[in-house]
Amino acid sequence: MELNEIKELVKLLDESSLTWLELELDGSRILLKKEKQLTAAGKQEVPVSVPAAASAVQAEEPDPVQPAAKYREDLITVSSPIVGTFYSAASPEAEPFVEENSKVKKGDPLCIIEAMKLMNEIEAEQDLEIVEILITNGEMVEYGQPLFLARSI
CATH class of the missing domain: 2.40.50.100 (RNA polymerase II/Efflux pump adaptor protein, barrel-sandwich hybrid domain)
Known part of the structure; x- marks a missing residue:
């Protein structure tokens, strides 16, 4: 995976409401997460993108999104x-x-x-x-x- 492609992924994550993005391609794996950080001036939370290293780093698997409400069991x-x-x-x-x-x-x-x-x-x-x-x-x-x-x- 090229650096420009990784930069594009970081931009996609920053501009979306997603909190993480994981991609596995040709044996390389990348995990991007948004983490919140507290600022000293108003103690507001600010999202920060943190790119993870490719394939060499084994990250903990995030849970898939769980539906907010349980749907009808017959569907x-x-x-x-x-x-x-x-x-x-x-x-x-x-x-x-x-x-x-x-x-x-x-x-x-x-x-x-x-x-x-x-x-x-x-x-x-x-x-x-x-x-x-x-x-x-x-x-x-x-x-x-x-x-x-x-x-x-």
Whole structure:
């Protein structure tokens, strides 16, 4: 991983509401965290980005984001497998991949999550009916964050 790519990751983390970002690529691993620091003048908390060293440093695995509320037990929660930006369609002019009450087959695209300028198509792991879309287009998502509520068909 090049220094410019790492700088871009730090900038992405600084500009987002994310508190950490972890990436493993070609055997190298990088973990970026925002930590809070107290200032002497008004004792306000100020976020500070702390880049971690790549592969040589083994960092403690952060817990995936836990949903704030427990969803209905009869529904399947489709969660984000990566950190990135959620897109509901392939392009701004295109129709969304799914809408509420859409039925999809295993392997059909549900959304795209952009991470480091790579578009990652998230596919249905089984036949589903989308009950609720929990994320808006263009929103940042964290690893493990719920994206859809669905019913198995």
